Amino acid sequence: xxxxxxxxxxxxxxxxxxxxxxxxxxxxxxxxxxxxxxxxxxxxxxxxxxxxxxxxxxxxxxxxxxxxxxxxxxxxxxxxxxxxxxxxxxxxxxxxxxxxxxxxxxxxxxxxxxxxxxxxxxxxxxxxxxxxxxxxxxxxxxxxxxxxxxxxxxxxxxxxxxxxxxxxxxxxxxxxxxxxxxxxxxxxxxxxxxxxxxxxxxxxxxxxxxxxxxxxxxxxxxxxxxxxxxxxxxxxxxxxxxxxxxxxxxxxxxxxxxxxxxxxxxxxxxxxxxxxxxxxxxxxxxxxxxxxxxxxxxxxxxxxxxxxxxxxxxxxxxxxxxxxxxxxxxxxxxxxxxxxxxxxxxxxxxxxxxxxx
Ligand SMILES: O=C(O)CCC(=O)C(=O)O
Ligand SMILES: [Fe+2]
Numbered sequence: 001x002x003x004x005x006x007x008x009x010x011x012x013x014x015x016x017x018x019x020x021x022x023x024x025x026x027x028x029x030x031x032x033x034x035x036x037x038x039x040x041x042x043x044x045x046x047x048x049x050x051x052x053x054x055x056x057x058x059x060x061x062x063x064x065x066x067x068x069x070x071x072x073x074x075x076x077x078x079x080x081x082x083x084x085x086x087x088x089x090x091x092x093x094x095x096x097x098x099x100x101x102x103x104x105x106x107x108x109x110x111x112x113x114x115x116x117x118x119x120x121x122x123x124x125x126x127x128x129x130x131x132x133x134x135x136x137x138x139x140x141x142x143x144x145x146x147x148x149x150x151x152x153x154x155x156x157x158x159x160x161x162x163x164x165x166x167x168x169x170x171x172x173x174x175x176x177x178x179x180x181x182x183x184x185x186x187x188x189x190x191x192x193x194x195x196x197x198x199x200x201x202x203x204x205x206x207x208x209x210x211x212x213x214x215x216x217x218x219x220x221x222x223x224x225x226x227x228x229x230x231x232x233x234x235x236x237x238x239x240x241x242x243x244x245x246x247x248x249x250x251x252x253x254x255x256x257x258x259x260x261x262x263x264x265x266x267x268x269x270x271x272x273x274x275x276x277x278x279x280x281x282x283x284x285x286x287x288x289x290x291x292x293x294x295x296x297x298x299x300x301x302x303x304x305x306x307x308x309x310x311x312x313x314x315x316x317x318x319x320x321x322x323x324x325x326x327x328x329x330x331x332x333x334x335x336x337x338x339x340x341x342x343x344x345x346x347x348x349x350x351x352x353x354x355x356x357x
Contacts, residue, residue, distance in 0.1 A: 027241065027267045037061065037244065038270050038278075043166060044068035051170040058171065058281050061244040062296030065276040069163045073275050076232050076315070079156050079199075082149050083313050087125055087201040089145055097127075097141050101347050105130045105196065106141045122219045123203060123212070123302070130196040131157040131188045131317075157197060160230050160317035161188060164195075167228060167279060168319070175289060176330060182227070185321040185339070192323035194343055195226075202239070202300065202312040209302050209309050218300040218312065223247065225346040226282035226318040233272030237312040240278065241267035242298040247286065267299075284320060284342060290329035 039057045043050055043066050057064035099106035108126045129135065136157075142150045168182040175181075187193055202218040218239060233240065243265055270278050286295040303309045321327065323340030 026265070027269065037268050038063050038065060038242065040065045040067060040273075040276065042066075042068040043070075043163075047170075051174060054167060054170045055174040058293040060294070061242070062247060062294035063242050063244070063270065063278065063280045063298070065270065065273065065278050066163070066167070067273075067276050069166070069277055071159045071163065071277070075152070075155060075159065079152050079315060080232075080234055080313055082146065082152055083127075083199040083201065083315065086127060086143065086146055086149060086199065089143060093143065093145060097143055099126075099128065103130065103135075103139070103141070104128065104194070104343070104347060105135065105139065122217060123205070124218055125201045125203070126198050128196060128198040129153055129157075130194070131161065132191050132193040133189055134191045135196075153197060156315075157188070157195075157317070160197065161186070161195065161319070163230060163277065164228055164317070164319040171285070171289070171293070175292075182321075185325040186227075186319060187322055190322055192340065194320040194323060194339060195318060196320075197315060197317045200312075200314045200316070202314075204309065204311045205302060206309040209304075212302060216302055218302060221297045221299040223295040223297055224280060224282035224318065225284060225343055226320045227285040227288070228319040229280045229282055230317040230319070231270075231278040231280070232315040232317075233270070233278065234313055235272050235274055236308065237310075237314070238269060238272050238308075239300040239303065239312055240270045240298060240314075241301065242270060242280070242296055243267050244294075244296055246297040247294045282318070282320075283346075284327055284339065287334050287337075287342075288327050288329050290331040290333040292329075 038061055039053060041050060041053045041057065041064050045053075045068070054064065097107045099108040105128045108128070129141075130139075135141075136150065136154050164186065165183055168186075169179040172181040173179050186195060188195065200219075205212075221243070231240070246265070280298065281293045281295050283295045286293055300312070320343060321339035323338060323343075325339045326336045327339055327342055328334065328336040
């Protein structure tokens with residue numbers, strides 16, 4: 001057992017100082033071609049091949065794209081259209097449906113979230129939902145002005161959950177666990193289930209992108225708290241970049257990050273592709289896998305001259321264990337921590353000035 005939450009934060013801070021102190025680093029545009037370093041995995045392939053591909057990508061890049069997942073992309077198109085309508089409501093419903101830390105759900109406006117401690121707040125708006133029956137049926141956070149959103153989002157949650165379980169069953173087997181190991185920890189019928197989708201809108205910066213302070217991001221460099229994140233991008237609205245080799249939590253990563261002050265950062269673009277879901281490992285699964293899998297820093301920076309400066313929409317599904325699940329890997333690298341405490345600690349560090357609301 002090597003670390004605790006304090007050391008994790010120290011590792012995080014070292015990485016963030018690096019991001020802040022460096023110039024932008026080099027960038028490689030990802031693509032679906034073989035030149036991309038973010039692998040594309042077809043889930044309909046032979047199970048043992050798919051399992052090895054998922055493990056290799058999760059252990060190296062911490063990111064991969066999946067196709068052959070069985071989600072009808074018309075559902076994704078419809079939800080994107082609804083996200084546009086939702087964020088257009090802003091002027092009419094300002095102040096309603098606001099994010100609360102206690103629900104970890106609701107509408108976050110620009111500048112509210114401190115994604116990390118060394119760059120200005122993110123230039124985006126988000127709507128976070130929770131995947132459990134009580135939230136879907138009864139939450140006051142569903143906008144009355146867009147009644148169809150609830151039904152579409154619920155279908156999306158079911159589909160994203162299904163794909164999550166396929167990927168996690170491969171990872172469980174690679175960890176020497178039964179294929180259904182994680183399924184019991186992701187029970188959306190229980191109110192203490194923590195998974196959920198989030199819609200993002202990154203604003204049009206056509207007239208303004210030259211005028212923001214240095215280091216302003218659409219979403220600053222961060223790792224995700226979840227077990228797995230499924231990210232849905234829209235073609236023509238790219239911008240996600242990932243930094244393989246930069247992750248948090250372990251002692252070895254701390255050393256790597258301290259030495260890394262002299263190392264050039266390399267950011268790789270993850271090209272949006274119709275029918276492809278971008279998947280990344282989050283901090284919870286890094287811990288649960290005894291650091292064998294990587295929770296890699298990623299960001300969406302402001303567009304530059306010649307890039308698309310219009311609005312960008314993305315949708316994520318954060319798969320997270322039930323609050324009472326205990327996160328600890330087979331090798332007990334870290335002290336046990338409940339998934340509820342794990343997420344609550346991260347909420348508190350993201351909203352340092354807010355009590356439970
Ligand atoms: O919008 C994106 O491409 C990235 C979103 C993201 O990283 C997040 O919500 O954690
Ligand atoms: Fe993220």
